[in-house]
Amino acid sequence: MAIKKHLDVQPTRRNVLTGLAAAGAATTLPGFAPYVQAQSSAPIRIGFQVHRTGIGAAYGRWYDRTTTAAAKVINDAGGINGRPVEIIAEDDGTDPKRGAEVIEKFATYHKADIAFGTLFSHVVIGSAPRAGELKMPYFVVSEGHHVASGMLNRYTLQPGITDVKSQVQAMAPFVANNLGKKVTMIFPDFAFGHDHRDYFSAAVEAQGGEVVAKIAIPPTETSFTKYFPKIPRNTDVIYHVMVGPAVLTFVKEMGEFFGSSRPEIFGFIDSLEAVDLKTQGLEFLEGTYFWEGNPRYAQANQSEHDKFYRAAVGVDQNGASISDGKDVSTYAHMFGCWETLHVIKAGMEASGYQGPSDRAKLIEAVEAMTNMPLSQAHPQGAKMFNGKTHQVFGHQYITQVKGGRLELAHTTSIEDTMYPDEVDYTSQSF
Amino acid sequence: MSLHLALIALLFALHFILPDYHHGNLARVMVLAVYAMAYNVMFGYTGLLSLGHAMFFCAGMYGMGLSMRLYEISAGPAFLIGLSVSVIFSLLIGLLALRTIGVAFMIVTLMFSQAIFLTILYFNPITRGDEGFVIPQAARQIAGIDLSDSGNRYFAALILFSICLLAVLKLVRAPTGRVLIAIRENEERAKMLGYDIWAHKLGAVVMSGTMAGAAGAAYGLLFGTVGASFAEVPFSILPLLYVLLGGPGTVIGPFVGTLFMFYLRDLSSALTDAHMLVAGVVLILLTIYARRGIMGLIREKWLKWLP
């Protein structure tokens, strides 16, 4: 049998010269080892692109844990089409160049069925063209608007997490109607920050509000006090969305700047993902509001599905690791990995996926999806998938810091997150 | 000469032999090796240590990419625009930065490169900042040849690599190349032999910058993305590492260094999550035991004639 496998090399353009390839030490290098055709009992191989090093490592670690947990749940329930799921993780270093290399590695070396993962949008944008060329379905969990904007290709989908544009525009009614009409935005001078700036400005104006100042902070900044005087005095609400390790400084310095007389503050939890709210200096946030993709603290109305998901990933009621209460999760985003894997499972089962030749069928099956009800597969909440834009839409949560916990204050409807289609990927050929 | 032609022939032959994965890697390595060779012209041969080479790479990459994104120019002309932008840009930087020498030159190039990086972020509506943008697969064609096809990509990379390799070889064999080496070895003496140091250095910067720009434009065209991460400091350090590891002042050293670093990262990340640890230890050991880089070691021990 072993011998048979070794002879079973796929015909390629270099068929004539395969003999040469067998020569010498070359065969000991990875990638030279002959591989076997997918068999019915062989695992489904999912290439998992993960931020293990670089600036995204804090997210990557939890994406990793969530993915592992989801794969275990799927496998315990019999896998996909009766085949177990195998997760092949590769570090992308939070670097677009490496990201693309990793996609190539999944496709041509690991012979993965599909690729999946990663948060930082520049990595997704660096990787997606290769995924398209290699005809490798690439399921991203990055919340970037790049998928639905039409920038990518038919092989790239985002069925597990809503995008920034949705999130931001869904926040505007709450902010304008409950916190105040005059908003000052503080955001990183990243493309991601600019998405916030553009989509929120438009949405808040539609609500009769006004953005009175837009303060773009350079990505290399480590201290912020000097920028706060740019906040106009008549500001009702500060809208902040910062990322990176300097956010703690940002919040602390904001506290020192305003002292006891602060405006209302609304922030994206991206700032404080993986950060303990009990951290010294964050008391200032008491009473302020946050967008959360998924509430970190188990809420009074916690669904049984969230309970199950939480336990499976190993997260306690406070959103921290069960084994270490100080190890806080990236709860607002990481559910996307869980849900995406379940969408992949559903898509593969619907399309009767057998192997790489069925990749187009898999994508068509996912494109055909619409309603995704709240369930064990979708513990964050019900969702609507738009097959044309390859983007999912779902509920958003607004929580308020009360006694050092994030308490649910408002849940937006799915409709709040919808916007007109900007692309129809289904019209592209495979 | 024969060695270099043999390398090109080997790379050509490898196209038919290599499994897909290594075939793809090699295409990438060849483009990055062009970037490293460009760096070698300035650093290895002329002795100008730049810490901002990413800006030249990006001049080509964004010159090409933005002309396609904003003006829908087709790939071939866009590549030439990228190249022209690199020529003008490296001339400009050369004129300014060459007023300094040594560590000041390092900082000046570093600062200009940082300014370029920040400018890319600043003009986000045009450049899409850190995220960058995609060059659509359909647009990546020159004379009807689809550059996103793996075979075509490999040959495009090989052609660019061969042109640059032979150009560098010709340069270092030519009297001009000898002068560059003389400048590296002893600038004052070279001047007192009647050489116009300034003009030669400027020439080296422009050649290096243009070649780096060609690598950047090619990278964008062959792999379909343009992004600000190619303007960040670590991307400027990369060719320095490639060149120092491969062997500064050797023609194929940069290629060897690039190949080595690529597989060091790739193989070690297969073994462990801590691939940076492995890379770090290997770098330290190599500097201790191969003081002139891999090709330098080979030249010292066996092939004294290696250019």
Place this chain on the structure above:
Amino acid sequence: MEFGPHLILAMLEGLVQASVLTLTALGLSLVFGVMRVVNVAHGEFFMLGAVSAYAITDWLAGSAAVGFLVALIIAPLLVAVLAVVCDRMILRRLDYDPERTIVATIGILYVLQQVTLMTYGPDAHPVAPPFNQRLAIPWFEFTDTGLEFYFPWGLSTTSYKLFVIAAACVAGLGIWVLMARSKLGLILRATQLDRETAQAFGIPVERVYAFVFGLGAAIAALGAVLVVPIQQAHYLMGSDPLLLSFIVVIIGGLGSLRGTVVAAILIGMSNGVISVFFTPTLAKILATLLVAFVLVYRPAGLFGTKVA
């Protein structure tokens, strides 16, 4: 906020930055000046100072002040020991060759970063400041009744930030006394001027080098311990201080301690002040170009005689 108070605030912030930058840059300047080694891992020593400060204060969880004080002493020592080990095991074997030490210290950088990631993790952690009162700062205006003082909205600093400035001054002064007034300083300066001659005069150059490398790292670590209650420890925090101190050392003029201090203050302050007038990223671009053009038109730096 009005222009005057805004400027004062930006300058105060700039001064805090400048203080820490001064220390980090002095460390690099010593190593660069005496050993002619571009230590790319310098930022990682800074990072390790911050990370070990977190580890120490976390371990001595009882009192913020005690923990901080212990960290202030222990963290630089730990980092110094590590640096000396690096010097003995690696740099000395390279004979301090300028090019090879660049690659080797990049290697050290990778190793330190990865080891920190594996042990300390990817998260940012804060260290509680030993004290942190918010201090409002008065400003004046001319009214009908003459000069009046008032407390403008937002114009404030904290006692800890003032302490950082003071501590950096004391540490800087200490380094100056060490270099200019002590026998050890004489030895260091002699080694800096000419390694061979120093050796001929019986100065144990290798031990001096190990000492300098350790001291440089310790000073960076000290700066990090001071800044970590304002900033937080993170495994990637070393790259910015490295770049900035590198710039400072060159702008100041190679080997000139006075130049290093002046350049650190200039760069720290300009970073703050330019931000008053321009949008932040544009301010960064301008500050960066300013550094470039200072060097283009003054290649030896502000206080350097000759840069080679």
Place this chain on the structure above:
Amino acid sequence: MVTVSLLSTKSVSRHFGGLIAVQDVDFDLPKGEIRALIGPNGAGKTTFVSMLCGRIPVSSGRITFQGKDVTQLPAHKRIQQGMAYTFQITSIFAELSVYENVALAVQPRLSNAINTLAQEVETALRRVGLQEHSHRTAGDMAYGHQRLLEIAMGLGQSPQLLILDEPTQGLSDAEVDDFITLIKEVAQTTTVLLIEHNINVVMALADRITVMNFGQIIAEGSPDEIRQNDAVQTAYLGG
């Protein structure tokens, strides 16, 4: 007797900050001569010569070479017009071969004629007696050989004017004798300006001697005249 002036200066001065290194020097070097420039340490000889060949700019004054004003020309242009300068401290391309070193000196005169290049290099090396060492790495050779290489590079340039800054420093007596013979031969086709401390070399070679002290020329004349000049005696003996 009409002499053609190859190089002349008109009140050339050089200040470093407040320090005057060279002051108002009028100097004239006729074609075909071997001229020695002597003076105590710090007399300004090297500064003066550096101004002649353009390594440092003049603070004031004028320099004429082959009848053309070269005061504003950068060093490499003056070299291209026929000057050659060998350094006081050995300054060769240590990592390159002996051949490469000389080739670099010869190359600017030739246009792409590789064969001629090899011949010329060969000739220059033979004249200093280094033809056997052609493929050695320059930095690996003995000090005396490095000095000879330095001179070979000067010869390779086949200049109108060869400026030698302390060429015999560190040479053995036998090497010094060879050197004297060599320069005598060179002088048949080339004007030589020699800064030298070794008074025996000066006396053996120089047609005329210029003496500098405190940045000024204090005497000029034939070796005999200089030997008997009081001012020179004072300058050297401090008397």
